[in-house]
Amino acid sequence: MNEQFLQYIWKYRLLNPDLLTVAGERLTVLHPGIQNTDGGPDFFNARIRISETVWAGNVELHYRSSDWIRHRHQFDPAYENVILHVVYENDQVIRQKQRELMPTLVMKNNFPSSIEDRYNEIMQNRNWIPCSRLLNGNASTVVRFWAPALAAERLNAKSSFIFRLLDEYSDWDEVLYILLSSGFGFRINALPFELLARSIPLKIVRKNADKLFSLESLFYGQSGLLGMHPRGKYPCSLQAEYRHQQSKYALKPLKQGIWKRLRLHPLNFPDIRISQLVQCLFSCKAEPGILINITEKDRLERFFQLSASEYWSTHYRFGKSSGKHEKKMGLPSASLLLINILAPYLFAYGSARDVSPLRMRALELLENMEGEENHETRMWRSLGVRAGNALESQALIQLKRNYCDHRRCLECRLGIKVLDKTFLK
């Protein structure tokens, strides 16, 4: 039992209908008021009736009535307009300034104990989703209605990183270039790809934007993947071109050891993804900003289904030949770039410039895309909660990571339902 739970009971009017104040007067809650998350009373502008008199003002909740004194509210003018003190236990008589008794409601035994039982069960449960035992077929519908707000929360959280990059570079194109590059590393090599982009300023990429081979030499040389003594015609040519560019632009390459291949499918090896990133930059002429002008989801998906250069048709790594196989980015990977990079960028760009249509486009882009297939969405599905599109899969990820994992059940729209006994299986 905590104050947050008591506030929840008050806010959602879950108290029993027949209430009496500590003084024995009949109490009716006409409106619980607006919850205040800043300093001051917990609820503003509540309306209650005590006996025959209607009161409008603020409500303060505490676990014990003595907390009023402990928190020194008797000396704080912000609490002068409190019309009702709602407590779980009345362990001390509280008087207002004029020495009158503070109208007090004791919550203990005044709300259904089943709500508290279910709340305690969720708080103690160690399942992947703590309320999973209480979910029923309505859960998908609840999430579907909440999905736009949850997905917007997730995009908003991702915007923080984008704004930090903007602070650093003061250039939206440079920010998108770094983000896109990190996207080509997907989860495992996102950081090395970000560092690779940071090591080659966009202005240098632009100077070489019309020469695919020069771009390849820049990126492979900077990645450190060419090694000291490359073998084969193509790697040696890249090395020679890179040496020239390295001294021209005073570049410092990354260490080869930062790249990860363990447990990666060879198609995801950084060697292949770098070639596809270079294709991406070559295709947009090193102007990544043009991508946000493309409004058709299909066109964007097609754009990102990029093929690695010819050498990689017979290689997964430099110097090690393999059977012939075109290394083209598949639709699922292209979609991930849209979901994880373009949509957050659009949203952040729209937020910074206060352009709502851009934020809406980010949400619509997600809504028009298939939901991701990953561990989190599979787990939700096993509980009967399905993501119908990427907006909903992003919403489910947000719900799990930002609500369930922190037990924010009292702020969760599913929580409101599962604590209500009519929602039980």
Ligand code: SF4
């Ligand atoms: S945050 Fe919501 S979905 Fe997650 S465990 Fe709590 S009530 Fe359930």
